[in-house]
Amino acid sequence: MSASSPSTPSGLPGGPSGGPSDDLSVGLTWLFAVTCGAVVANIYYVQPLLADIAASFQVGMGRAGMLVTVTQVGYALGLLLVVPLGDTHDRKRLILALLGLCICLLLAAAASPGFLTFAAASLGVGVLSCAAQVAVPFAASLAPDHSRGRTVGTVMSGLILGILLARTIAGAIAHYAGWRAVYVTAAVVMTVLGVLLARTLPADPARPSIPYGRLMASVLALARADATLRWRSLMGALGFAGFSVLWTGLTFVLSDAPYRFDQATIGLFGLAGLAGALAASRAGRLADRGHAHLATGLFAAACLAAWGLMALTSPLLLGSLVALTAGILLLDVGVQGLQITNQSVIYASNHGARGRVTTVYLTTYFVGGACGSAVASLAWELGGWLAVSATGEAIALTLLGCWIMAHARRRGA
CATH class of the missing domain: 1.20.1250.20 (MFS general substrate transporter like domains)
Known part of the structure; x- marks a missing residue:
């Protein structure tokens, strides 16, 4: 199969999203990478914490284990229902809005008084973590044609590292400060990234509303x-x-x-x-x-x-x-x-x-x-x-x- 299909298949809505930028800096590329890694890590923090969470809410491990599924289901819903909005909305604003809501739900998870509250917050965190998959195509759009693959590779490297290191980081924080501190720390990280992205991301070119x-x-x-x-x-x-x-x-x-x-x-x-x-x-x-x-x-x-x-x-x-x-x-x-x-x-x-x-x-x-x-x-x-x-x-x-x-x-x- 070749990669020579048209930019938008015939009959589909949506036009060019603006030409690529020839001056996508290395720093901005790595900010995208760090953002994707930190955001996707939110989905995986729960896995090494299940025993502590089960004890905290006095539920069995089988029930606590469903939190992993709940968070993944949320992420899948975000991929299906939210990510397409990146083709018609300002992706900078969309990413910042998703991060802002994610901060609120991470703090809600940290303060959850009961299991069902925590599960609901985890579902929301999963949905909003799709911000990582809004950022990847945004970075691809900003990159010039001759280095788009390298840009996507760098950004995805950050995402992969986030997946791999999330469990280790969560386990270390929980060991010293308890499982709730993991979600407070994640909210702080999202806040810092939100400020950096608000200051450094370029404006997204206007596209037709659909x-x-x-x-x-x-x-x-x-x-x-x-x-x-x-x-x-x-x-x-x-x-x-x-x-x-x-x-x-x-x-x-x-x-x-x-x-x-x-x-x-x-x-x-x-x-x-x-x-x-x-x-x-x-x-x-x-x-x-x-x-x-x-x-x-x-x-x-x-x-x-x-x-x-x-x-x-x-x-x-x-x-x-x-x-x-x-x-x-x-x-x-x-x-x-x-x-x-x-x-x-x-x-x-x-x-x-x-x-x-x-x-x-x-x-x-x-x-x-x-x-x-x-x-x-x-x-x-x-x-x-x-x-x-x-x-x-x-x-x-x-x-x-x-x-x-x-x-x-x-x-x-």
Whole structure:
């Protein structure tokens, strides 16, 4: 598949969002990156705090565990219902409004007197954290064509680091000051970022106003009209499905005999994912140089090789944890590199619809992740880690197969 689809498919509302800026500074690019990382971290703070929250509100761990789902559902709703507004509204004002509301709900979470209040605040925090996915296409719009991929890669590196470090930061703050201090700290961080963004973000060019119902209908029309977007969304969904298979199955295998690691130790394996953040910027540079298709194939192959390594994770095999760590690192490079390549391509060709493109892509992406988690749990029940790794290998093989078929069509065109 090529990336040569028109900037806005025929019949869809929305025009160019203003030309890219040739002077998008390094400082502004990194401010976008830090913002995305800090905002998306709001979704993940709750995970290491579940035991403390359950004790505080005197609920069971099963009920407390639903807070993770509630926050993720909120984020999905934000992607679907709020992010498309970035195509018709001033994105600077939209980001600042989302951050302002998020500050209020973070403080509400910190002051929650009961479980249901906290759950409602968590749902709202999830919805408003979609500000990160308003910021990514905004940065892409400001970047010149020759460095858009690199810009997206840098911004997404910040987002990935936010996901990886959120659990560690939340655990450290809670250890010394309690779980409520985590949300107070997050509110302070959002306030500082809001002030910086208000002072430094450029004005967003005016675009035609579109009624909300028509805007949402155009999301589906865009998906139908743009074959490149559909293909890139499929590749992203497969990549994230494999990623979810790993992180669902990993907890099972490392908490089981003979390892029996605690949650803190299991969490340290996530540090191997820092390689993915480094890969993100490199993937963007490959896309800028016209090698997005080749990069896609290489990252898909990395996912397949990673699962081959991780299949060696067995107490009967010498050095299996070394193979597991290497596999995690390689899979993260493959998945995050694929993610940046996909987004670089779809943002390059949809100048007037980047918010809606983000909605189509990330909604499909999270559906893939949810399916991966469900399949991993089933695989573990049926055959332990061997079945989990076989599932991951099958997904990666499908991913690479899709690329091979697309490559064959390109050669035959």
